[in-house]
Ligand SMILES: Nc1nc2c(ncn2[C@@H]2O[C@H](COP(=O)(O)OP(=O)(O)OP(=O)(O)O)[C@@H](O)[C@H]2O)c(=O)[nH]1
């Protein structure tokens with residue numbers, strides 16, 4: 001599986017098996033959602049775990065090592081945000097298990113860093129009591145100090161420290177101010193003896209003695225007394241956020257803004273990407289031609305030029321489009337708009353039968369289904385969580401984008417549809433994304449009324465203040481994204497194209513390669529052909545559908561290689577022209593629809609299996625989506 | 641007498657007195673600072689008409705079904721001063 005890891009895959013980054021005897025103490029970062037834990041974690045460890053401006057971003061434990069100068073190191077574990085320790089959701093359970101020392105493979109933490117958003121000090125300090133009851137050395141970090149002071153808030157942190165009996169540090173994790181004091185605390189952390197480490201967290205203060213509501217109110221009074229004694233002045237509400245919300249959550253403007261954002265994204269994927277794609281294209285075909293003229297005629301040249309360059313190159317061209325998509329997703333996530341979008345969509349989710357909370361995981365499915373399925377851990381009802389992850393693969397992940405872009409560019413004319421606002425190509429792209437949403441809604445609706453019958457849960461969403469995305473964080477997102485994309489192209493697609501190329505070379509005819517129809521690959525393809533003939537696909541597409549099981553964009557590399565070998569005589573690699581020749585428009589639309597529905601992604605199947613603890617759901621999902629895909633393509637080729 | 645958060649006009653701060661919900665739906669509210677004695681103010685409504693309230697400096701989006709289960713009382717001038 002090594003090559004199929006997507007971002008956010010816990011097998012890739014989440015687990016840390018600590019060695020025995022322990023050389024470094026373990027410090028856990030805890031706090032309410034969206035308080036800046038991961039920002040601080042990234043600062044301290046130099047790692048790049050996902051940060052975004054909405055609650056519930058981190059859903060897995062992530063361990064990183066902090067170098068503190070000299071030989072001293074500390075293992076830091078970043079955890080999902082919690083408001084308390086009731087552990088109603090899977091991500092909250094992870095946090096509780098780590099703190100209680102029950103997480104397999106992880107020692108009980110030797111020290112804790114409790115990080116809170118100081119603009120909402122009173123509410124956030126509700127965590128202090130249960131955390132201090134653990135009797136582990138604790139540092140309280142008042143993060144977002146910049147926002148507190150900018151908006152006229154204040155607190156006397158030494159008075160607070162004295163009242164609470166804990167050490168306090170003020171930080172701006174975004175800029176790194178105050179980080180030295182956190183490092184100084186980490187440097188003092190020491191490995192604790194095992195006997196000191198067993199503990200249980202109690203969420204409801206006072207246990208069963210008091211009714212829950214009163215018990216919380218009691219705790220709240222104690223917190224208020226402390227905060228008042230420390231002279232806490234709450235900050236003014238952010239005027240900037242209020243004005244933006246006035247627009248974003250307006251009864252009429254709100255949904256229109258939502259729509260405008262969506263149209264802008266799709267239109268720019270086609271218009272802005274074109275010059276960039278032309279550049280990448282020139283680079284790839286230029287270097288391919290250079291190799292073709294420099295190397296002597298040999299099997300190796302054929303492998304390199306017709307196999308690898310044509311295959312990998314045809315996928316790499318789509319990097320600019322992927323980056324534009326991620327630029328927009330990054331801006332939406334970092335600004336705080338995502339949480340508003342969830343509010344706007346909540347009523348619809350409610351009618352379908354899903355939790356409003358499920359909207360954020362579903363949205364992250366536009367990047368990749370794997371982290372989105374993990375993010376569904378924030379959905380508390382188990383049936384709702386299953387329904388959410390079942391429909392997640394219908395969200396158009398970025399791996400589908402190259403396939404859509406290629407087929408649309410080959411078969412849909414580049415003409416305006418709504419004047420200058422939207423062209424036909426962007427409209428078709430939007431339609432494909434829409435079709436995915438319709439499938440998701442229909443499926444969720446069915447599921448919630450059959451297999452996963454349950455009342456729709458409640459909805460509670462904290463709306464963080466809007467924050468201006470930093471260029472640095474956007475830049476890093478795009479850099480990381482390019483690396484993931486190119487790594488996939490360089491590994492999976494490279495491997496597939498080499499194998500495909502090799503199977504076009506045998507059986508040898510008079511010591512040379514056979515006609516492609518007679519090659520091993522052609523014969524295999526013709527075995528598949530009867531199954532897909534009703535869809536108007538030939539054997540080349542058939543091979544592409546099989547290889548795209550590894551990952552969707554592999555189909556492009558596959559077709560690139562097949563046509564690269566087949567048309568080796570004419571030098572220019574023109575996948576689009578070849579497709580136009582071999583595929584009817586109806587079949588092309590059928591192929592697009594096939595990709596909207598089918599679950600061609602082994603990583604998704606694997607993560608489904610892990611998150612549902614069994615094969616039942618992934619098998620059901622795979623079959624269901626394949627059936628939809630086949631039916632959809634079957635109908636499309638007859639209509640268009 | 642039995643005033644609910646859902647009946648309160650925008651921008652009027654009230655005090656929460658009781659939460660009329662089963663424990664598992666109540667706990668998330670309690671943990672987020674929506675508990676008896678807190679000041680709560682509906683600041684706007686979402687496009688679908690659900691309330692967005694400000695409590696303790698946090699903005700919280702609820703469903704109107706939930707707001708209908710939050711019992712509140714008006715703050716009189718006297719209480720405000722104390
Ligand atoms: N202004 C300001 N913004 C901050 C600060 N620290 C973090 N942020 C922003 O706050 C948002 C949330 O940060 P994260 O690090 O993702 O928060 P988290 O606590 O890991 O959140 P969850 O994983 O959802 O629990 C991001 O938009 C950060 O850029 C800070 O000190 N000042």
Ligand SMILES: [Mg+2]
Nearest residue numbers: 037038057058
């Ligand atoms: Mg986080």
